[in-house]
Amino acid sequence: MTEVEVEKTSRRKQCILKAVTAALEEDDYSHLTVEDIAARAGVGKSTIYRWWKHKSDLVFDAFKAQTASVFELDFEQSLELNLNQQLLKLAHALNHPVGRALLVVMAEHREAAGEFFKQYLLPRREQTRKLIQIAIKRHEIIADYPFELMLDALYGPIHYQIIFFNRMPDETYIQSLVHLLMQPVLVQK
Incomplete structure (x- = not known):
């Protein structure tokens, strides 16, 4: 693929994902159709199916596009401050129509939810684990604690x-x- 073709493909994908967001802002996931998305994006259904096999995949990618830079951690700040910011951002993202659709998709499509966990949530959880390790080294929190349970x-x-x-x-x-x-995890000073 040439650079021009790559750019054109990228623009088309962005347009399709914006159409998903627009459709979900008007109606819920159960009424979302590939036909409507294609019409809104000005592409054929075959173009959508070239990149996404199901409307649930479109929702996942729309959510990822909306939150691409939202969940950045600040390793200079405390664990508590980061967790407060992360959870507030998560609440806002999930309360958006695309986030609500994502929750429906994860409940209805176990396999897709597993993929989303591996590709999207797991890397963010790894970043939080890294932040926990930094907090332990800074003596903000104790080291011996079931942090996986705390995150859940x-x-x-x-x-x-x-x-x-x-x-x-x-x-x-x-x-x-x-x-x-x-x-329970704060170091007593």
């Missing part, structure tokens, strides 16, 4: 609030959650 306990309530209560956790809720789960 931090992220689970965000999903729970959005899915079951249809409520976006606010900054106060998130700060309280992080504070509660950080208490």
Whole structure:
């Protein structure tokens, strides 16, 4: 592929993902169709199917495009501050129509959810583990603690609030959650 063809392909993909976002802002995932996305993007269905095999793949990629730089960690800041910022950003991302569609996709398509976990969530979790190791070296937190369980306990309530209560956790809720789960690991000074 030439550089011009690569650029054209990239623009088409971006246009298609913007069409996914626009469609989800008007209606929910159950009404999302490849036909509608193709019409909004000004491409044929075959163009979409060349790059994505299912509408769930489009939602995953639209979510990734929307959050590409959102979940950056600041390794100079404390673990607690980073966790507060991450959870607040996650709540906002999941409360967006694309995020809500993503939650539906993960519930309905186990295989796709597994791929999304491997490709998207796992690398971010690895970054958080790295931040935990830095916090241990800085003597912010203790080293001997089930951090995997702590991470599950931090992220689970965000999903729970959005899915079951249809409520976006606010900054106060998130700060309280992080504070509660950080208490057992803080180094006593």
